[in-house]
Amino acid sequence: MASIKGPAPAPTSFPGADKLRIGIVHARWNEECITPLVNGSVESMVKAGVRPENIVIESVPGSWELPIGTSRMIAASQVQASSNVSDLMGATSLLDGGSGTSTPAPAAAAAASSSGGKASRAALDAVISIGVLIKGSTMHFEYISESCCQGLMKVGLDTNVPVILGVLTALTEDQALERSGVGRNGNKGHNHGLDWGNAAVEMALKANK
Ligand SMILES: O=c1[nH]c(NC[C@H](O)[C@H](O)[C@H](O)CO)c([N+](=O)[O-])c(=O)[nH]1
Numbered sequence: 176m177a178s179i180k181g182p183a184p185a186p187t188s189f190p191g192a193d194k195l196r197i198g199i200v201h202a203r204w205n206e207e208c209i210t211p212l213v214n215g216s217v218e219s220m221v222k223a224g225v226r227p228e229n230i231v232i233e234s235v236p237g238s239w240e241l242p243i244g245t246s247r248m249i250a251a252s253q254v255q256a257s258s259n260v261s262d263l264m265g266a267t268s269l270l271d272g273g274s275g276t277s278t279p280a281p282a283a284a285a286a287a288s289s290s291g292g293k294a295s296r297a298a299l300d301a302v303i304s305i306g307v308l309i310k311g312s313t314m315h316f317e318y319i320s321e322s323c324c325q326g327l328m329k330v331g332l333d334t335n336v337p338v339i340l341g342v343l344t345a346l347t348e349d350q351a352l353e354r355s356g357v358g359r360n361g362n363k364g365h366n367h368g369l370d371w372g373n374a375a376v377e378m379a380l381k382a383n384k
Pocket residue numbers: 202203204205236237238239240306307308309310311315316319
């Protein structure tokens with residue numbers, strides 16, 4: 176019997192998506208999964224009508240840092256939107272105040288900046304927080320997973336900016352690879368990043384109503 180699990184088909188049109196500015200904060204652990212997940216999110220957002228130059232991508236060391244990194248990206252975008260400073264505090268990115276330590280994975284950055292159009296400086300309408308946790312032989316996985324998910328929920332509720340949960344909590348490497356659309360042994364799986372991109376656009380448009 177076929178599984179009943181999975182999201183309902185996403186809406187096929189997103190009027191107003193071209194006005195959205197959406198952030199992605201991704202961890203730098205398990206890059207073989209992170210890069211396709213980030214690219215999948217970018218791909219579905221662009222397909223929905225979001226302009227590539229309005230997708231801001233930053234990285235943090237690991238999933239533990241996703242809540243604070245997401246919170247700081249939202250706050251920095253709100254300061255940027257309300258200020259007439261052309262480049263917030265000289266920052267090369269929204270997250271790191273110019274230190275350059277939070278730059279995105281190269282493939283992800285290329286995917287988001289492909290159009291070369293003039294980027295919006297509006298406050299972010301939504302953020303996708305992407306991380307991949309893979310169970311090891313200790314309880315580290317459980318503590319990071321729980322804290323990260325609770326933290327991201329809190330950031331969304333505290334800021335009223337939709338935070339899309341893009342954290343895979345996999346018990347095996349194959350589970351993580353298959354949910355990134357790059358599974359081995361003939362089972363590519365499904366790139367969950369595609370779903371997260373659609374969720375971000377849908378929630379951003381709802382938040383703007
Ligand atoms: O994103 C991850 N971070 C991981 N650890 C790093 C953690 O998120 C923090 O970056 C680190 O503890 C420093 O705060 C992981 N493991 O330890 O297995 C992991 O699987 N995924």
